[in-house]
Amino acid sequence: MSLDFASILPYAPLLFQATLMTIFLAITSQVIGTVCGFLLALARMSPLKILSVPAFLYIWIARGTPPLIHLFLIYFGLPTIGITLEPLPAAIIAFSITSAAYNAEVLRAGLQAIQPGQIEAARAVGMSYPTILWHIILPQAVQVVTPPYMSNFISHVKSTSLASVVTVRELLLTTTFIYSNTFRALEALIVAGAIYLFLTSFLAIGQLALEHYVAFDKRPPSRRRLRRLGFGGATDFAPATDAPALLAEKPDSGRRVLDIVGLEKRFGTVNALSGVSLTVQEGEVVCVLGPSGSGKSTLLRCINMLERPDAGQIGIHSRGAGFDLAFGPAAPAVSGRELARLRSHVGMVFQHFNLWPHKLAIENVTEGLIRVRHVAGREAGLLAAELLARVGLGAKMMTFPNHLSGGQRQRVAIARALAMRPDVMLFDEPTSALDPELVGEVLQVLEDVAASGMTMLVATHEMGFARRVADRIVFMDGGQIVEIASAADFFERPQHERSIRFLEAVLK
Ligand SMILES: Nc1ncnc2c1ncn2[C@@H]1O[C@H](COP(=O)(O)OP(=O)(O)OP(=O)(O)O)[C@@H](O)[C@H]1O
Numbered sequence: 001m002s003l004d005f006a007s008i009l010p011y012a013p014l015l016f017q018a019t020l021m022t023i024f025l026a027i028t029s030q031v032i033g034t035v036c037g038f039l040l041a042l043a044r045m046s047p048l049k050i051l052s053v054p055a056f057l058y059i060w061i062a063r064g065t066p067p068l069i070h071l072f073l074i075y076f077g078l079p080t081i082g083i084t085l086e087p088l089p090a091a092i093i094a095f096s097i098t099s100a101a102y103n104a105e106v107l108r109a110g111l112q113a114i115q116p117g118q119i120e121a122a123r124a125v126g127m128s129y130p131t132i133l134w135h136i137i138l139p140q141a142v143q144v145v146t147p148p149y150m151s152n153f154i155s156h157v158k159s160t161s162l163a164s165v166v167t168v169r170e171l172l173l174t175t176t177f178i179y180s181n182t183f184r185a186l187e188a189l190i191v192a193g194a195i196y197l198f199l200t201s202f203l204a205i206g207q208l209a210l211e212h213y214v215a216f217d218k219r220p221p222s223r224r225r226l227r228r229l230g231f232g233g234a235t236d237f238a239p240a241t242d243a244p245a246l247l248a249e250k251p252d253s254g255r256r257v258l259d260i261v262g263l264e265k266r267f268g269t270v271n272a273l274s275g276v277s278l279t280v281q282e283g284e285v286v287c288v289l290g291p292s293g294s295g296k297s298t299l300l301r302c303i304n305m306l307e308r309p310d311a312g313q314i315g316i317h318s319r320g321a322g323f324d325l326a327f328g329p330a331a332p333a334v335s336g337r338e339l340a341r342l343r344s345h346v347g348m349v350f351q352h353f354n355l356w357p358h359k360l361a362i363e364n365v366t367e368g369l370i371r372v373r374h375v376a377g378r379e380a381g382l383l384a385a386e387l388l389a390r391v392g393l394g395a396k397m398m399t400f401p402n403h404l405s406g407g408q409r410q411r412v413a414i415a416r417a418l419a420m421r422p423d424v425m426l427f428d429e430p431t432s433a434l435d436p437e438l439v440g441e442v443l444q445v446l447e448d449v450a451a452s453g454m455t456m457l458v459a460t461h462e463m464g465f466a467r468r469v470a471d472r473i474v475f476m477d478g479g480q481i482v483e484i485a486s487a488a489d490f491f492e493r494p495q496h497e498r499s500i501r502f503l504e505a506v507l508k
Pocket residue numbers: 267268270271272290291292293294295296297298299429
């Protein structure tokens with residue numbers, strides 16, 4: 001038996017039209033399915049049950065039932081309640097329903113793949129949720145979702161052949177028409193298969209190109225990206241020398257920057273903070289010491305409201321703005337905008353750095369300036385370059401975080417927090433995640449920052465650093481402040497029996 005493709009040839013224009021219809025059907029329903037899938041993914045992740053439960057039910061039902069049933073329900077079922085649709089809109093709606101359910105799960109996986117620490121770091125510089133979503137979460141989520149999303153798209157293209165059963169003139173229906181006229185079923189089906197293969201191969205190549213495009217940290221930064229920050233290229237940068245100084249001279253104003261009164265925080269049955277009161281003056285360096293689980297991190301996280309206290313008051317009195325927040329059942333709610341404003345005045349450095357891996361070191365520093373302070377790209381680039389040079393990373397500013405050592409990452413994180421010109425800097429065990437030989441370089445930067453007059457609250461296990469640099473020591477145990485003393489007094493003449501035992505244990 002010989003194949004006779006020549007008899008199919010007269011139908012080429014028809015096949016071409018059918019191919020266009022298949023492409024139109026696939027793209028339209030995929031676009032609708034992606035937009036709806038994205039909204040569904042957000043709803044599914046929402047803490048509000050009124051959003052997450054319906055989203056879950058939708059995805060469960062739409063994924064668990066055949067697309068052909070969706071199509072029949074819409075095309076044959078809806079007319080029974082008075083809604084009649086043409087074949088093409090019916091097919092588009094049916095395929096969008098399926099596509100939305102599958103894409104919702106793919107997109108949710110991408111959104112949830114971002115480490116929570118990165119989102120906390122973005123909140124800590126004062127970014128709003130939409131800004132975080134757009135600039136921190138989505139660019140990274142795209143990297144994660146590209147392979148499964150494109151895979152869904154490829155299988156979606158093939159599923160559009162189902163539209164033939166409701167007489168949409170797509171590829172399969174046209175193919176059956178051709179072979180019923182020519183009696184050349186084999187040839188017609190081979191041609192149709194080849195066209196599907198061509199379309200899906202095109203998407204597979206698109207997937208490879210997209211994967212390459214979104215692998216931001218695997219290739220050198222584009223010129224466009226650098227120009228936005230005022231640099232013409234990666235190699236022509238000379239660290240700025242005339243950038244305005246970001247760190248003030250050590251002040252001696254006696255002005256209170258931080259006022260904490262009666263702070264309480266519970267996690268279930270654990271009293272993480274009980275009646276914590278503390279005042280910190282401008283330019284003061286306060287080290288918070290205490291055994292593991294004593295509440296040091298919780299105290300810092302409550303100050304910039306990454307954790308919401310259950311009761312008490314926090315006052316932050318900056319030169320530019322003042323915040324007096326009260327907590328408790330009767331306290332007024334604090335708006336998201338006010339929280340973001342507060343956080344932009346309180347710098348936070350985390351134990352695990354929490355840099356944004358898709359952004360260069362310099363972009364990690366400029367991001368808050370551009371998105372929160374609305375500083376122009378060029379000016380932000382200059383300030384960031386100056387700061388990175390000050391923390392000893394002038395030569396690494398065009399490097400992605402994954403190519404930096406732990407100590408270098410932490411120094412970028414310090415520059416990122418300093419760039420916002422905070423009124424107080426909170427350091428949450430900044431050296432605990434570092435290899436011992438990298439601790440020194442970070443502590444040196446901390447000492448430099450302290451010497452420059454920054455008001456600092458440092459939760460740390462580094463006793464030598466605390467003794468050398470701290471003006472005062474706050475010693476915590478069981479969620480309470482047990483002792484507050486000058487560094488000399490605390491280390492030479494600890495008063496409280498718990499402090500004495502702690503020092504005996506850690507200094508022996
Ligand atoms: N998100 C949370 N959920 C439940 N319990 C928590 C949470 N965060 C902290 N805790 C608990 O609160 C207490 C204080 O924890 P916190 O992390 O503030 O201590 P820490 O002094 O910083 O400890 P470490 O030095 O080990 O970091 C601990 O008992 C801890 O288990």
